[in-house]
Amino acid sequence: MAVLADLTIADMRTALAKGETTAQALAEAFIGRMETHRRLNAFITETPERAIEMAKASDARRAKGEAGVLEGVPLAIKDLFCTEGVRTTAGSHILDGFTPPYESTVTANLWQAGAVMLGKTNLDEFAMGSSNMTSYFGGVENPWKRRGDNRKLVPGGSSGGSAAAVAALLAPGATGTDTGGSIRQPASFCGIVGLKPTYGRCSRWGTVAFASSLDQAGPFARTVKDTALLLQAMAGHDPKDSTSAPLPVPDFAAACSGDVRGLKVGIPREYRVEGMSAEIDALWQKGIAMLKAAGAVPIDVSLPHTKYALATYYIIAPAECSSNLARYDGVRFGLRVPGKDLAEMYDNTRAAGFGAEVRRRVLIGTYVLSAGYYDAYYKKAQQVRALIARDFKQAFAQCDVILTPTAPTAAFAAGEKMDDPVTMYLNDVFTVPTSMAGLPGISVPAGLDGDGLPLGLQLIGRAFDEETVLRAASALEQAAAFNARPAGF
Numbered sequence: 001m002a003v004l005a006d007l008t009i010a011d012m013r014t015a016l017a018k019g020e021t022t023a024q025a026l027a028e029a030f031i032g033r034m035e036t037h038r039r040l041n042a043f044i045t046e047t048p049e050r051a052i053e054m055a056k057a058s059d060a061r062r063a064k065g066e067a068g069v070l071e072g073v074p075l076a077i078k079d080l081f082c083t084e085g086v087r088t089t090a091g092s093h094i095l096d097g098f099t100p101p102y103e104s105t106v107t108a109n110l111w112q113a114g115a116v117m118l119g120k121t122n123l124d125e126f127a128m129g130s131s132n133m134t135s136y137f138g139g140v141e142n143p144w145k146r147r148g149d150n151r152k153l154v155p156g157g158s159s160g161g162s163a164a165a166v167a168a169l170l171a172p173g174a175t176g177t178d179t180g181g182s183i184r185q186p187a188s189f190c191g192i193v194g195l196k197p198t199y200g201r202c203s204r205w206g207t208v209a210f211a212s213s214l215d216q217a218g219p220f221a222r223t224v225k226d227t228a229l230l231l232q233a234m235a236g237h238d239p240k241d242s243t244s245a246p247l248p249v250p251d252f253a254a255a256c257s258g259d260v261r262g263l264k265v266g267i268p269r270e271y272r273v274e275g276m277s278a279e280i281d282a283l284w285q286k287g288i289a290m291l292k293a294a295g296a297v298p299i300d301v302s303l304p305h306t307k308y309a310l311a312t313y314y315i316i317a318p319a320e321c322s323s324n325l326a327r328y329d330g331v332r333f334g335l336r337v338p339g340k341d342l343a344e345m346y347d348n349t350r351a352a353g354f355g356a357e358v359r360r361r362v363l364i365g366t367y368v369l370s371a372g373y374y375d376a377y378y379k380k381a382q383q384v385r386a387l388i389a390r391d392f393k394q395a396f397a398q399c400d401v402i403l404t405p406t407a408p409t410a411a412f413a414a415g416e417k418m419d420d421p422v423t424m425y426l427n428d429v430f431t432v433p434t435s436m437a438g439l440p441g442i443s444v445p446a447g448l449d450g451d452g453l454p455l456g457l458q459l460i461g462r463a464f465d466e467e468t469v470l471r472a473a474s475a476l477e478q479a480a481a482f483n484a485r486p487a488g489f
């Protein structure tokens with residue numbers, strides 16, 4: 001058996017079932033790596049004692065013949081999921097001192113399946129960002145570096161801590177959330193697989209809200225099959241979330257066959273955007289060729305409203321965030337900065353508690369929802385959103401899955417793009433439309449750029465058809481045979 005940290009989740013399940021290792025040995029191996037690689041700042045809170053306690057309980061269950069889908073598998077949890085008795089920060093100062101008295105449904109489902117929590121990972125504040133630079137707890141370092149260049153690179157965002165942890169083998173899998181790309185873009189920047197399920201596939205209950213009509217939890221892992229195993233445990237109807245879909249959870253791992261013979265793969269012509277690097281375009285063409293060689297049929301499709309997706313997203317997401325974040329007022333939980341009266345206490349708390357990006361979005365959101373502007377901005381954006389969703393519907397009348405690049409660039413250096421929010425927002429140009437339409441999308445590492453940095457390709461599917469997405473992603477994974485690792489990990 002290979003070194004424990006090298007094992008995929010699928011391999012871990014086999015090794016555990018055969019008695020070649022234990023949940024406790026696995027937890028200890030990853031706890032050791034988390035300590036060694038603390039400089040990455042991937043975790044906000046490490047929970048080694050809880051990990052050992054959960055691992056021992058898992059080994060005891062296995063000894064009694066009870067084993068869930070993820071029995072004994074250690075995981076990193078984005079610090080946006082509430083975890084009972086373990087502080088939850090959302091990467092923000094405003095939640096200072098907040099320890100949830102309840103567990104999010106997604107994490108409860110994972111523990112129910114036998115998984116073990118290693119700790120809570122770093123993220124952009126309230127999941128707003130594409131670089132992890134907006135976290136109150138400092139940026140996360142991408143384990144990858146450009147060849148011959150020692151500058152620190154960002155892991156992407158907002159789930160950058162989770163993606164960096166998986167890429168650096170600090171955990172075999174992790175949870176993330178994706179509102180406009182926060183699972184797929186960091187997966188691409190870190191050379192791992194990240195899956196955003198259909199909106200409604202996973203419950204949002206107990207997950208700190210950013211933009212409620214877009215937020216969706218999903219997994220990170222090093223292989224497509226591992227993300228399928230994780231999603232299997234995370235997903236499911238939850239009566240506590242009225243937007244969670246009352247649908248059975250399919251056998252996602254069984255869908256990872258890679259058999260794409262006859263599958264129609266749509267190539268949207270509008271995704272050839274200005275500013276996309278030639279290398280990413282070349283990788284996209286390679287992806288098309290690989291799926292074709294595996295028996296799929298590439299077809300040209302059109303998503304004509306793509307060019308409005310970012311502008312629409314940056315109205316709807318801030319609008320919803322301004323409303324969701326109104327609850328952080330210093331009264332009920334988190335930070336409180338006193339003032340001479342209640343209104344001043346609100347002002348002081350929110351001014352001290354929120355970082356610049358969150359304040360920017362609350363301001364934009366409040367503006368677009370204000371009387372007189374609501375119709376011009378918010379309502380218009382909702383109408384355009386419906387057109388974006390219709391584009392996909394029409395495209396999926398012709399194809400089964402859509403292939404695009406995940407992001408227009410590879411990982412960039414820490415601090416780059418921070419002075420211009422619009423350049424930063426452009427990072428999400430390929431991921432935001434899927435989110436607006438509520439569809440499932442996956443990023444699969446498909447190659448390295450000239451600097452030796454990983455690049456991902458995205459596959460988008462019909463609503464609640466994660467199985468086809470996983471099937472095509474497995475074919476891409478097999479053909480790309482991406483097995484590069486960041487140096488030193």
Ligand code: GLN
Pocket residue numbers: 127128129130157158177178179180181182183210317428
């Ligand atoms: N980068 C996007 C944003 O800043 C998406 C974030 C996300 O998906 N949570 O809003």
